[in-house]
Amino acid sequence: MAYNLKENLMQGDRLSGGHRFCAGCGSPIAIRTVLRALNPEDQAVICSATGCAEVSTFIYPYTAWKDSFIHNAFENAGATMSGVETAYRALKKRGKIDETYKFIAFGGDGGTYDIGFQSLSGAMERGHDMVYVCYDNEAYMNTGIQRSSSTPMFADTTTTPQGKVVPGKQQNKKDLTKIMVAHGIPYVAQSTFISNFKDLSEKAHKAIYTPGAAFLNVMAPCPRGWRYPSEKMMEVTKAAVETCVWPLYEVIEGKYTINYRPKEKKPVEEYLKMQGRFAHMFKPGNEWMIETVQKHIDAKWEDLQNLAEIK
Amino acid sequence: MSKYEKNTAPDVKWQDITLAADVFEGGTSAAIETGDWRTIKPVIDWDKCKQCLLCAPACPDMSIPVMADGKRGDFDYFFCKGCGICANACPFGAITMVK
Numbered sequence: 124m125a126y127n128l129k130e131n132l133m134q135g136d137r138l139s140g141g142h143r144f145c146a147g148c149g150s151p152i153a154i155r156t157v158l159r160a161l162n163p164e165d166q167a168v169i170c171s172a173t174g175c176a177e178v179s180t181f182i183y184p185y186t187a188w189k190d191s192f193i194h195n196a197f198e199n200a201g202a203t204m205s206g207v208e209t210a211y212r213a214l215k216k217r218g219k220i221d222e223t224y225k226f227i228a229f230g231g232d233g234g235t236y237d238i239g240f241q242s243l244s245g246a247m248e249r250g251h252d253m254v255y256v257c258y259d260n261e262a263y264m265n266t267g268i269q270r271s272s273s274t275p276m277f278a279d280t281t282t283t284p285q286g287k288v289v290p291g292k293q294q295n296k297k298d299l300t301k302i303m304v305a306h307g308i309p310y311v312a313q314s315t316f317i318s319n320f321k322d323l324s325e326k327a328h329k330a331i332y333t334p335g336a337a338f339l340n341v342m343a344p345c346p347r348g349w350r351y352p353s354e355k356m357m358e359v360t361k362a363a364v365e366t367c368v369w370p371l372y373e374v375i376e377g378k379y380t381i382n383y384r385p386k387e388k389k390p391v392e393e394y395l396k397m398q399g400r401f402a403h404m405f406k407p408g409n410e411w412m413i414e415t416v417q418k419h420i421d422a423k424w425e426d427l428q429n430l431a432e433i434k
Numbered sequence: 435m436s437k438y439e440k441n442t443a444p445d446v447k448w449q450d451i452t453l454a455a456d457v458f459e460g461g462t463s464a465a466i467e468t469g470d471w472r473t474i475k476p477v478i479d480w481d482k483c484k485q486c487l488l489c490a491p492a493c494p495d496m497s498i499p500v501m502a503d504g505k506r507g508d509f510d511y512f513f514c515k516g517c518g519i520c521a522n523a524c525p526f527g528a529i530t531m532v533k
């Protein structure tokens with residue numbers, strides 16, 4: 124069915140207000156959009172790796188989740204959800220469950236790119252009928268903005284502080300989306316928040332309803348850690364897409380499709396300058412940092428375009 | 435909230451909380467007012483609002499309800515934390531953040 128923003132919103136949300144994410148946090152926006160992609164008549168079992176999402180939504184005795192939710196550890200969201208999905212299949216086979224259940228694991232970038240990686244990789248490799256959603260805010264935010272393998276180069280974090288000797292994080296962001304593609308699973312996509320949320324909503328629906336394992340990587344900015352005024356969320360995600368820092372693409376059965384190509388690719392400064400974590404890159408003498416990032420982003424975009432051309 | 439609701443005041447004894455700290459009902463955080471975090475608040479000018487709904491999905495706090503008639507309602511100030519995302523997302527300048 125074609126996406127319609129009004130109908131999508133009229134279904135209501137499966138995440139409740141009263142959660143304790145910071146004002147302007149991107150994570151609950153990612154979560155509520157993914158949950159609205161569930162068919163309203165379907166049940167869901169959800170879990171989350173420890174991180175801002177888990178601690179903000181599930182403070183005993185309250186839960187912001189209207190669906191069943193499992194509180195598990197930092198490193199095992201993939202394993203938890205694959206176990207539940209297996210139990211469901213067994214019960215369904217014996218005729219003990221009638222309703223349709225869907226299985227969604229959420230994890231921050233720390234819980235996904237780093238500590239939960241082997242658990243996620245196993246769940247995807249075994250082909251469980253589940254979706255793993257990474258809400259990527261590019262650092263360990265819940266514990267105070269430590270770098271992760273998802274943090275982009277030169278970002279100023281508490282464990283990669285920029286100064287006279289060190290220019291911020293010294294490594295590039297790990298390309299987890301492509302690593303998930305290499306698992307050979309039927310659906311992998313990268314998205315973020317753009318205008319009417321069509322891109323993320325459609326990808327979430329495909330991820331949930333494609334039989335087998337699916338992975339969704341959603342850029343979900345953190346105004347605290349990225350140091351931008353909270354009201355600029357939609358401008359930040361738009362700049363990420365328009366500069367090709369975070370291209371919107373999906374990979375169905377191994378075939379790459381770029382969902383949006385900027386008419387005119389914007390220089391990376393347009394994205395970097397909005398955020399305090401990159402402010403040092405704009406000091407005189409640090410022009411090389413911006414050039415390095417631009418080269419990297421250009422090469423990645425070229426690579427993605429080549430992959431999308433392969434028939 | 436259900437009959438399983440438990441007291442979590444600082445003096446509660448562990449015997450008085452649910453086994454394994456289970457929660458038996460969904461969406462119970464709705465009882466928590468997060469609107470008191472707000473330092474500025476969004477107000478809508480209904481004359482400027484064109485009901486495009488672009489503000490609604492961008493709210494982190496589900497504070498822009500879309501009603502059965504497909505139109506957005508007023509802000510839910512019980513939850514709204516005053517982040518300002520909606521005001522910037524509105525293409526028609528219908529939302530202003532005020533003190």
Ligand SMILES: Cc1ncc(C[n+]2csc(CCOP(=O)(O)OP(=O)(O)O)c2C)c(N)n1
Binds near residue numbers: 198
């Ligand atoms: C095994 C283990 N190590 C460390 C922690 C402490 N810890 C809790 S949340 C967190 C950071 C989570 O980062 P991320 O997954 O990126 O989610 P975010 O908080 O950014 O949403 C850490 C280090 C933990 N809970 N468990």
Ligand code: SF4
Binds near residue numbers: 150260344
């Ligand atoms: S620290 Fe960042 S990711 Fe965590 S709740 Fe606050 S804004 Fe969201």
Ligand code: SF4
Binds near residue numbers: 147475492493494521
């Ligand atoms: S100010 Fe923020 S929390 Fe309040 S309605 Fe607007 S987007 Fe939602």
Ligand code: SF4
Binds near residue numbers: 489490524526
């Ligand atoms: S974005 Fe602006 S015009 Fe559109 S529904 Fe919201 S307030 Fe009204």
Ligand SMILES: [Mg+2]
Binds near residue numbers: 265
């Ligand atoms: Mg993180």
